[in-house]
Amino acid sequence: MAAAARFPVKVIGYSDEVEKLMSAANVMISKLGGLSTFEALNCRVPIIADVTTRPMPQEASTVNLIVKGGAAVLLQRTSDIVPVVRRMIDDSKHYAALRAATITIALPNATKRIVEEITALIPKGATADNESLAEHVA
Numbered sequence: 001m002a003a004a005a006r007f008p009v010k011v012i013g014y015s016d017e018v019e020k021l022m023s024a025a026n027v028m029i030s031k032l033g034g035l036s037t038f039e040a041l042n043c044r045v046p047i048i049a050d051v052t053t054r055p056m057p058q059e060a061s062t063v064n065l066i067v068k069g070g071a072a073v074l075l076q077r078t079s080d081i082v083p084v085v086r087r088m089i090d091d092s093k094h095y096a097a098l099r100a101a102t103i104t105i106a107l108p109n110a111t112k113r114i115v116e117e118i119t120a121l122i123p124k125g126a127t128a129d130n131e132s133l134a135e136h137v138a
Contacts, residue, residue, distance in 0.1 A: 007085065019043065026095075027088060029081070032059045037066065041106040046098035047072040048084055070101035 015021060018036070022028070022043035029048040030036055032055060040047050049072045055063050066072040073084050088095045107113070 006082075007089065027085070029075070031055075032062050032066075034058075034062065037062055038106070038110075041066070041071060041102045042108060044099055044102045044106070046088070046095065046102060048075050048081070049073070050075050052076065052078055066105060069105040071098055071105050073098070 012021060018039055022039055022045050025040075025043070025045050027048055028036070028040040028045050029050065030040075031050045031053075032047070037047065047066060049063060049066065051063065051074050063072075063074070067074060075081060075084060088098070
């Protein structure tokens with residue numbers, strides 16, 4: 001399928017170089033997993049969300065968030081992929097709007113912020129010892 005495409009396509013399986021790949025990408029075409037979706041948003045990469053099969057319950061909110069936020073296009077049928085990509089190539093305003101929307105949805109440094117908020121909840125004097133921590137929390 002990639003070889004027959006009229007535009008450059010590179011299909012990549014598992015990689016531990018996701019940040020580099022996302023930095024080089026113009027768009028991510030994928031089923032919406034939590035980690036890959038938010039990695040794309042943080043790298044300002046618009047998403048073509050594959051919903052040709054019904055999203056799993058835990059993915060439904062993510063689908064709604066990124067589509068309502070304007071950072072993604074839903075791929076309802078596989079035959080729509082070429083027109084969806086073609087529009088992104090031909091309509092620079094459409095692509096720019098998708099890319100700009102990623103900024104409003106992404107939460108840079110989210111992991112750091114989560115750790116800081118959790119750490120702030122741990123009472124002073126608590127240790128990594130589970131019994132001691134449990135005593136302070138209870």
